[in-house]
Amino acid sequence: DIVMTQSPLSLPVTPGEPASISCRSSQSLLHSNGYNCLHWYLQKPGQSPQLLIYLGSSRASGVSDRFSGSGSGTDFTLQISRVEAEDVGVYYCLQGLQTPYTFGQGTKLEIK
Amino acid sequence: QVQLQESGPGLVKPSGTLSLTCVVSGGSISSSNWWSWVRQPPGKGLEWIGEIYHSGSTNYNPSLKSRVTMSVDKSKNQFSLKLSSVTAADTAVYYCARVLTVQALDPWGQGTLVTVSS
Numbered sequence: 001d002i003v004m005t006q007s008p009l010s011l012p013v014t015p016g017e018p019a020s021i022s023c024r025s026s027q028s029l030l031h032s033n034g035y036n037c038l039h040w041y042l043q044k045p046g047q048s049p050q051l052l053i054y055l056g057s058s059r060a061s062g063v064s065d066r067f068s069g070s071g072s073g074t075d076f077t078l079q080i081s082r083v084e085a086e087d088v089g090v091y092y093c094l095q096g097l098q099t100p101y102t103f104g105q106g107t108k109l110e111i112k
Numbered sequence: 113q114v115q116l117q118e119s120g121p122g123l124v125k126p127s128g129t130l131s132l133t134c135v136v137s138g139g140s141i142s143s144s145n146w147w148s149w150v151r152q153p154p155g156k157g158l159e160w161i162g163e164i165y166h167s168g169s170t171n172y173n174p175s176l177k178s179r180v181t182m183s184v185d186k187s188k189n190q191f192s193l194k195l196s197s198v199t200a201a202d203t204a205v206y207y208c209a210r211v212l213t214v215q216a217l218d219p220w221g222q223g224t225l226v227t228v229s230s
Binding site: 001035037039048049050051054055060092094096097099100101102103104105106 | 148157158159160162163171172173174175207211212214215216217218219220221222223
């Protein structure tokens with residue numbers, strides 16, 4: 001199985017400040033089609049996970065442009081340019097390169 | 113847009129079989145998508161259980177493969193999960209989700225809590 005490792009696991013952020021979450025995979029997620037099969041999710045309290053970023057850097061429909069994804073191969077980053085109160089929750093990365101699909105442990109973002 | 117809704121018993125006895133159904137609305141289960149199950153123990157992270165195609169082809173997580181069975185009912189536009197020989201460790205919120213062609217899961221159902229207890 002591909003092991004996904006996120007850091008940090010806890011992220012206190014002041015509103016208006018930027019935030020960054022790292023996700024590393026135990027093997028390259030670069031598909032033969034040239035895309036990285038790495039996706040980012042936000043699970044708000046009491047809700048289902050919602051797709052934020054797919055294929056490493058493409059924003060899902062309706063997602064604020066404050067969210068951006070970057071990286072390739074085994075190292076990926078989710079960045080929030082200016083954190084707002086509505087961004088609180090747990091962020092997960094997911095690799096879709098091969099089954100079993102695997103998630104990172106999650107990063108809990110809280111407002112200071 | 114596509115919406116998914118899970119349903120099934122909220123309480124299952126140890127050694128019994130967990131059975132859940134996911135109804136797909138706003139789209140066809142016979143589209144060119146796979147359909148997945150994911151679970152989340154209380155206060156913990158996400159675990160992919162497996163996926164099924166409308167043809168009946170499946171991929172299961174090896175960690176659960178011996179206990180998992182997935183099926184599709186095209187006439188009802190729904191797919192199902194059965195997990196046998198359950199223990200307290202199988203207590204979790206179970207989600208169904210569509211697998212996009214980019215292998216991302218979206219959208220997800222609201223989830224259903226299944227507790228394994230006597």
